[in-house]
Amino acid sequence: MHELVVLSGKGGTGKTSLVGALAALERNQVLCDADVDAADLHLLLEPTILERHDFYAGHRAVIREDRCLKCGDCLNWCRFQAIAEDFRVNPLLCEGCGVCWSLCPADAVDFPENLCGEWFFSETRLGPLVHACLGVAAENSGKLVALVRQEARRVAENQGREWIITDGPPGLGCPVIASLGDASAVLIVTEPSVSGQHDLERIAALVDHFRLPSFVLVNKADLHWPSARAIRRFCDLKGYNFLGYLPFTPSFTQAQVEGKTILEYDNNEQIKSVLVGLWEKLRQEIQKQNPS
């Protein structure tokens, strides 16, 4: 079993559309949407939800008005300015450190576990999908990422599926770090711009940190060829596997609007052959590096 994690650093490079395309080509996979902050993969796959689970993580302080002596100690202790002058905790600022709860002289602070979101196990036309929805303004997205990946792995083992294709979170922080442990390889989807290249450099350095192989794809390459070629040179120089260029095409957006992957949407032979070649190269390289 191999897990390919698809990342981008910056948003809007076409990461999710590409995950959909790879899924339509491979078929023998479990899909995992680890972009729990703003999950989008389900929009292409129209899943039927088979299981639904609450996700609890961390705690939040709640001050009980009936017990509070308004001594003000907690206001001084709290480093997150989460307690207002009227001794109410702002749940959006509380980081769940528990200092007020542990030390309150009147024992007036409750510290309940925090409902941070939900996760789902679903069936789709392109195979099983594990996905999640982080609560509005919730924390602990890293833990939820770890959880959906662990579930996807379990499903892949049970059903004997060879691949897990994981749609990763944007950025570089805790959810991305949580998406990398034990993965087989990372596909970085970037775009030809100054910011695309900058984010690629940072995300590839993070992947190096985990000693995982990075594969790089430049989407919308024809929007600015000089930047696209600069990205290729950067990959060659650093030893990242450069996979290829995809042209800019409105088909990706149109397919998305209709809830389809690009391969199901139109018969653009050029895009199709690029994608087929790309996935073939990617799967062979990963199989070679991780014989299972």
Added chain:
Amino acid sequence: MEVPEIDSARCTFCGKCQEICQFNAIAVLPNAALTFPELCHSCGGCFLVCPELALISKQRRIGTVESGARGPVRFTHGQLRVGEALARPLIRRVRQEAGEGGLTIIDAPPGTSCPVLAAVLGSDMVILVTEPTAFGLNDLKLAVAAVRELRLPLGLVINRSDVGDRRVHDYAARENLPIFLEIPFDREVAEVYARGGLLVEELPEWRRMMRSLWERIQEELSGTRSEKLVAGRGISTSATLRTKHA
């Protein structure tokens, strides 16, 4: 950020610091104590409970903050060290640079979770930049829910407004969300952006659009915050919250 270091000459291994730490950043064994600074949220709880004053305050570098200026515009950005998980303390630090008075524009991270909140909290208005696609609409709804939780006024900018369908427009009408600006798709924009150019300097049309956007923002803010404006302090903060696909 501040993290603890254990002074082993003073530590009696009583375990109180481990007990209060919710982030498993301290492990106390029968005759040793270890800290894991990368897990520390800098809440200060361990310093408060240690009866032996055996914790030493250390500063840990999680990233860099850089500031500069271009003409009258001051600019500050933070860069998280690669491999560092917690963005929130760095975002708070970057925002401290803004100071009072004048206008502050914040380019917020994508998504709806803790780093976004750290970027948006305490601002006067949020602009959500979206696009009329399935992904755009889905992420926009999540972002609108998050901003409404904070009770901040918000407005939409629809980028690439002619590429998808009308569902984002319909949603905005249904939810009474004002659309401040629509920007049609333009290959030239992608090219200027790709080479790192500034749109308002290279495309005259963009000067006009951005000026009308700014006028619209001022109009909205004067409705809700007239006192502040009359008092001449202007708008202290204005946040730009990007949805992911914008």
